[in-house]
Amino acid sequence: MNAAPAPKRRTRSGPGPKQQPPAGGTPTPGADTAPLARLLNHTADLVQAVRAGRSLTDALGGVPGAVRPAVQALAFHAMRWLGSAEVLRRTLAPKAPPTAVDALLLTALALLWPPSTPPYPDHTLVDQAVEATRTRAARAAGFVNAVLRRFLRERDALVAAALADPLARTNHPAWWVERLRADWPDRWEALLQANQQHPPMTLRVNARRSSAAAYVERLAQHGIVGHAGAGHAVTLERPLPVTRLPGFAAGDVSVQDAAAQWPARLLVGGDPSVASPDEGPEPRSDVERPPAPSRAWLAPGSRVLDACAAPGGKTAQLLELADLDLLAIDASPARLERVDETLARLGLAARTLAADAGEPAAWWDGRPFDAILLDAPCTASGIVRRHPDVRWLRRPDDVAALVATQRRLLDALWPLLRPGGRLLYCTCSLFKDEGEHQLDAFLQRHADARTVAEPAAPGHLLPLADNRAVGPAASAAFAGDGFFIALVEKT
Numbered sequence: 001m002n003a004a005p006a007p008k009r010r011t012r013s014g015p016g017p018k019q020q021p022p023a024g025g026t027p028t029p030g031a032d033t034a035p036l037a038r039l040l041n042h043t044a045d046l047v048q049a050v051r052a053g054r055s056l057t058d059a060l061g062g063v064p065g066a067v068r069p070a071v072q073a074l075a076f077h078a079m080r081w082l083g084s085a086e087v088l089r090r091t092l093a094p095k096a097p098p099t100a101v102d103a104l105l106l107t108a109l110a111l112l113w114p115p116s117t118p119p120y121p122d123h124t125l126v127d128q129a130v131e132a133t134r135t136r137a138a139r140a141a142g143f144v145n146a147v148l149r150r151f152l153r154e155r156d157a158l159v160a161a162a163l164a165d166p167l168a169r170t171n172h173p174a175w176w177v178e179r180l181r182a183d184w185p186d187r188w189e190a191l192l193q194a195n196q197q198h199p200p201m202t203l204r205v206n207a208r209r210s211s212a213a214a215y216v217e218r219l220a221q222h223g224i225v226g227h228a229g230a231g232h233a234v235t236l237e238r239p240l241p242v243t244r245l246p247g248f249a250a251g252d253v254s255v256q257d258a259a260a261q262w263p264a265r266l267l268v269g270g271d272p273s274v275a276s277p278d279e280g281p282e283p284r285s286d287v288e289r290p291p292a293p294s295r296a297w298l299a300p301g302s303r304v305l306d307a308c309a310a311p312g313g314k315t316a317q318l319l320e321l322a323d324l325d326l327l328a329i330d331a332s333p334a335r336l337e338r339v340d341e342t343l344a345r346l347g348l349a350a351r352t353l354a355a356d357a358g359e360p361a362a363w364w365d366g367r368p369f370d371a372i373l374l375d376a377p378c379t380a381s382g383i384v385r386r387h388p389d390v391r392w393l394r395r396p397d398d399v400a401a402l403v404a405t406q407r408r409l410l411d412a413l414w415p416l417l418r419p420g421g422r423l424l425y426c427t428c429s430l431f432k433d434e435g436e437h438q439l440d441a442f443l444q445r446h447a448d449a450r451t452v453a454e455p456a457a458p459g460h461l462l463p464l465a466d467n468r469a470v471g472p473a474a475s476a477a478f479a480g481d482g483f484f485i486a487l488v489e490k491t
């Protein structure tokens with residue numbers, strides 16, 4: 001496969017070293033006047049952190065707020081083209097330079113690789129990369145200058161040669177490509193290409209306050225174009241900072257991918273979220289709680305466990321859809337704080353607990369649950385568009401370890417469900433071992449488990465145009481994330 005576009009020459013015109021953020025970046029005060037060299041230095045720090053095994057989200061927290069959106073846009077670009085940059089660097093400098101210099105070189109090469117939208121003019125980028133090297137490792141400035149200028153001189157030949165290497169073509173580790181090819185023999189190339197794209201920004205309209213159609217109209221009054229999708233999903237024509245979304249701070253709307261909105265809707269049942277605005281609650285923006293939509297499978301007051309809850313997207317959605325007695329658990333106390341913050345913004349309430357969901361002896365009161373949501377830890381191979389670093393962070397052994405954790409959680413939680421109760425298992429993974437195969441093995445182990453026929457769960461969803469989570473707004477650019485979603489009932 002060839003995930004890289006054809007090499008092409010750049011224009012020499014464009015912004016100078018006082019830069020606007022590149023396409024996909026969100027301008028913020030200060031970022032538009034920050035020298036590109038400074039942005040490149042921060043980006044190289046992030047590349048270095050990811051290569052050392054740290055997540056980009058985590059490392060971005062250390063970048064000054066004023067330049068963070070611009071640096072994030074550059075770092076996302078660098079992550080998407082890091083495989084190409086690695087292959088080029090090995091050709092141009094077979095002996096790897098010191099780690100900090102290597103990170104800067106890889107950052108610059110990734111930004112110079114010929115993608116469809118060049119973020120900066122070539123010579124500006126090279127000049128600023130050399131400038132950045134001076135503050136990073138002054139003695140390496142000449143070396144970086146020589147490597148990058150040779151790349152500009154010989155780009156077409158170097159890119160053509162690099163594309164002989166699958167790492168440069170796919171921008172994914174070989175084991176990842178092999179796994180995708182084995183699981184999706186007809187679609188693996190499309191999936192690799194999809195991972196190189198920018199994700200759509202999708203909102204979840206608070207079902208207690210409004211409907212997708214009504215919120216689309218409200219957006220239009222603010223000059224924002226949105227498309228109503230399945231349930232309460234609204235996909236924006238263009239991503240925006242949440243501060244520009246009407247009613248965000250008041251809890252009228254949250255950011256959540258269309259596929260990620262399916263599990264809670266399915267578990268609540270009765271498809272309450274597609275109730276027309278006439279049948280559902282009136283649009284409103286105060287935090288007083290109107291009754292939840294009425295056609296839910298889960299009766300008001302049902303005991304529900306959200307076993308891996310943080311940061312709380314699905315916890316909040318469950319509570320928007322139904323009045324529930326909900327316990328939200330997460331193993332990470334720090335991440336659990338985000339659940340509390342989310343619920344506070346939305347005016348919702350649940351009990352939250354930092355605990356290992358797989359050790360119920362430590363926290364379960366012995367009263368069976370009516371429903372359990374297990375949004376299990378996984379490779380995140382379905383959300384590479386949103387987290388382009390995960391492909392470089394994961395190791396092949398991680399898949400087996402995560403599959404074992406998912407299995408442990410499933411087996412530990414199943415006895416907590418009442419007969420007739422439902423368990424929703426989901427992961428944001430494309431790998432079948434974390435989805436279809438995990439479910440099949442679970443059904444083999446538990447004779448009292450059967451998949452629910454109506455409403456049927458979608459199984460695997462791929463981040464491609466035929467992703468069924470998106471509904472009427474479907475198109476390749478609006479495709480929902482990759483997910484696996486299964487609904488199981490206890491007989």
Ligand SMILES: C[S@@+](CC[C@H](N)C(=O)[O-])C[C@H]1O[C@@H](n2cnc3c(N)ncnc32)[C@H](O)[C@@H]1O
Nearest residue numbers: 308309310311312313314330331332356357375
């Ligand atoms: C995919 S995320 C959950 C996303 C969340 N459901 C949402 O919609 O916002 C998986 C979560 O599982 C948590 N986790 C991992 N192992 C766990 C365990 N043994 N018990 C409870 N939570 C765990 C992680 O801390 C992480 O927050």
